[in-house]
Amino acid sequence: MVVCTCGKPAVVKTSWTNRNPGRRFFGCPTIGSNCPFLGWLDPPMCPRSVDIIPGLLRRINAFRGVVEELEEQRSKYKKYIIISWVNMGKYEFAKSLRRNPKKTTTDDGYLHWYRERGVGKSFGNPFLYGCSS
Numbered sequence: 001m002v003v004c005t006c007g008k009p010a011v012v013k014t015s016w017t018n019r020n021p022g023r024r025f026f027g028c029p030t031i032g033s034n035c036p037f038l039g040w041l042d043p044p045m046c047p048r049s050v051d052i053i054p055g056l057l058r059r060i061n062a063f064r065g066v067v068e069e070l071e072e073q074r075s076k077y078k079k080y081i082i083i084s085w086v087n088m089g090k091y092e093f094a095k096s097l098r099r100n101p102k103k104t105t106t107d108d109g110y111l112h113w114y115r116e117r118g119v120g121k122s123f124g125n126p127f128l129y130g131c132s133s
């Protein structure tokens with residue numbers, strides 16, 4: 001068993017430096033300790049791996065950034081779609097009330113349903129007032 005200089009059993013960590021990408025080594029279990037380097041668990045990297053792996057890691061990180069950005073956009077557009085569905089529902093409902101003027105409007109063309117609830121005046125929906133004047 002490998003023990004660090006503070007007397008604790010060493011843990012296996014993975015290096016992500018450009019010179020030793022993915023190579024495992026023994027390290028102190030205490031985060032941020034000043035224990036010196038304890039040694040490698042894996043043999044030295046072959047030169048081809050040292051060339052290739054850092055580039056692959058950079059590409060993976062770039063793709064992760066793109067994925068995060070797309071997730072944010074998807075979330076935003078999902079909200080827009082829900083809002084548009086709600087507004088379309090309101091629009092279709094108002095349109096259906098307007099199709100039956102005897103049943104739903106007063107003499108001045110104002111819709112009962114909205115009059116009773118005081119809805120619509122603030123945002124000026126044209127379906128609330130009819131076309132009588």
Ligand SMILES: [Zn+2]
Nearest residue numbers: 004006028035
């Ligand atoms: Zn230590």
